[in-house]
Amino acid sequence: MTYQILIVDDEPPARKLLSDYVSKVGNLELAGVCANGEEALRFLKENPVDILLLDIRMPLMTGMDLLNELKDKPLTIFVTAYEEYAVKGYELDVIDYLMKPVSFERFKKAIDKAIEYLSVQVQTGETTEKPDYFFIKTDTRIVKFLFSEVQAIEAQREYIKIITPTRKVMSLVSLTSIANALPSEFIRIHRSFIINMRHIDEVQSNEVLIGKDLYPVSRNYREDFFKRLDKMRI
Incomplete structure (x- = not known):
């Protein structure tokens, strides 16, 4: 099965890097790339996706604001340079939290987790169950x-x-x-x-x-x- 993924980030180098990573994963298809939350909101109203790679601090509309605006949220992976949003990410049902600069190995691990979660939803018919875990930041780590x-x-x-x-x-x-x-x-x-x-x-x-x-x-x-x-x- 192929999963549609949307990249939302205001930094061109980050969009390019994530696009390159997506192209290396066989069961991912890049549905689009957006430079801010407002652009992504318009895109998602017309083009539902399975996975959202989302920056947090962006002009016009933050990643948090975007998720709060969406009724049907894609499975979301935060990609950010800021560590302080881990708890808030759980409240918005974010599946993973990647710190920039993101290695391909860490990116692939997050994608594998998202695809496993989506596969279980398809098999069981469940689409609204929250994860049974959360992440919390310590001084040097993010702990599950x-x-x-x-x-x-x-x-x-x-x-x-x-x-x-x-x-x-x-x-x-x-x-x-x-x-x-x-x-x-x-x-x-x-x-x-x-x-x-x-x-x-x-x-x-x-x-x-x-x-x-x-x-x-x-x-x-x-x-x-x-x-x-x-x-x-x-």
Whole structure:
């Protein structure tokens, strides 16, 4: 099967490089190349595509603005020189996040992931399911997490700490920003803590035990938390 792909980037060298990469992948067909979001919006209204290679910071209309304007979004891969959009990318259902300058090997890995996802959609008939994972930027890396593995998220000044049974990862992201991207099993129980309800072992008065850690339930969040908890009791 051949997949239609659109490149949107305001930098001519980037458009040329990505076009060359597309030509090297046998099951990709370049549907078009656009220099900004407004041009891409007009193109996509007339020419639906399977995969969108999208820059973020562009004049006239940013990549974020373009995705917000689209009702039926293609599977999107961000291609950008700016690292701070990883969490926002998840909120917009972006499948991958490439940092410029992009190597062909990294480009191919992202395309393979997108095609695998599209193939599953065709086989199952699913077109609206969100990914079960997200990416978060650390000081030197962009790290993948499954939502199901995250036990809790703790705010530490301008940073957050993502806690799983096997690792704790710090990122320069606000707790409110990541809260907006989390699925329904997560709930805020304190101005400094979000927990995953699936990982709760015990509730002790106004504290939640997850593994060996206790998390406080503050007065402002207590009512919502216990309402959610009551719905899960049998």
